[in-house]
Amino acid sequence: MVIFGNTYQDVPSARVLALLDALRQRGVGIAVEKEYLQYLCGDSGRERGLEAFEASQVPDADMALSLGGDGTFLTTAMWVSRQGMPILGINLGHLGYLTAGCLDEGMEIIDEVMAGKYRIEERSMLQVSCDAVEIPHPWALNEIAILRHDTSSMLDMLTSLCGSELTTYRGDGLIVSTPTGSTAYNMSVGGPILEPTTACLVLSPISPHSLTMRPLVVRDDSQIAVRTHTRATHYEVSIDGEVTLCPTGSVLTIERAPYCARVVQLQGKDFANTLRQKLLWGTDRR
Secondary structure: OEEEEOOOOOOOHHHHHHHHHHHHHOOOOOEEEHHHHHHHHHHHOOOOOOEEEOOOOOOOOOOEEEEOOHHHHHHHHHHHHHHOOEEEEEEOOOOOOOOOEEHHHHHHHHHHHHOOOEEEEEEEEEEEEEOOOOOOOOEEOOEEEEEOOOOOOOEEEEEEEOOEEEEEEEEOEEEEEOOHHHHOHHHHOOOOOOOOOOOEEEEEEEOOOOOOOOOEEEEOOOOEEEEEEOOOOEEEEEEOOEEEEEEOOOEEEEEEEEEEEEEEEEOOOOHHHHHHHHOOOOOOOO
């Protein structure tokens, strides 16, 4: 099992290390991403018998364990999904929408997985390219967002769908979201919530300068091309939170990635359950 985490967690390192020790006591071979291992135990990783690896060179493993919130899960998906590696998330953050449970349930979750009491959901991912610059990490599980940079002026985003002109979005930006990401940035700008295994994508404008610009759901095999103009020299492309600057007038091509993220879900947990528990769906707050 390969372990990913982040270096800005509020959870004491000792609690995480106790979970890793318990994994090894159950006979699970583990390797920890190098920077995260340094954060957890400094230079004592080797003394503790913990193997380290570079994030760009993930060793073969049966499963990846993401220790953190949704941001850590997205980063893990970026590094391991091309290998077809399933991802199990344990939440050390706030919401943890993509995770299977929290650290207090950590060993219970691990025991269920080791007993085979889980299923794997395949989630569509996106890839993006730019005709003017190379994008270092062009894959996203949640969304690709076109955003303003160094200006308060609106963006003009000439958008085509499968080679046919769609419209020019004018506003603060445009989000192209997967069903998994529909409950993230997409939801915050008024886009629809989608069941995460549906075969579609959502285009949601950010603060559009027109009442007719509404979120649009399209097939997930659609190719979306966007030429963006702005008064600034560049605009931002956010790929699951990782930002690349692209020059004004350049064209982005966004489409489904050739592989999926394989998300580990425990038995008894499903989309409806997650909506109720983590988004308080339909909860009467009176």
